[in-house]
Amino acid sequence: MPRVKRGTKRHAKRKKILDRASGYFLTKSKLYRSAKEAVERGLKFAYSGRKQRKRQFRALWIIRIGAAARLHGLSYNQFIHGLKKTGVELDRKILADLAVNDAAAFKNLAEQAKVALSKAA
Numbered sequence: 118m119p120r121v122k123r124g125t126k127r128h129a130k131r132k133k134i135l136d137r138a139s140g141y142f143l144t145k146s147k148l149y150r151s152a153k154e155a156v157e158r159g160l161k162f163a164y165s166g167r168k169q170r171k172r173q174f175r176a177l178w179i180i181r182i183g184a185a186a187r188l189h190g191l192s193y194n195q196f197i198h199g200l201k202k203t204g205v206e207l208d209r210k211i212l213a214d215l216a217v218n219d220a221a222a223f224k225n226l227a228e229q230a231k232v233a234l235s236k237a238a
Contacts, residue, residue: 134149135147137152138156185227189224189231190231199233200226202237203229
């Protein structure tokens, strides 16, 4: 079996890690072992951050919808329940956008939700 020299592969692998670590503090951007640890840690946070971003945006949308619904005399859950009763199938992202950018349309939805809740009661 022939002897394998791994110089180019090794340099390429290390260069990739050090490129990813550029901008890190002190030895984390200069020394391979420290850079490797820092990059792996950063990638772990990046992965979990992509999951957290979805949760955080949904929470933000719920806060915005709740605040806008309170302006029309409804709590968040009453508003959502009323919309479900009327058959309005808008997701929270769209509802939050309406609450911020189109107050008239949101008011119309709030009125529909109120009517649906009053019929149920």
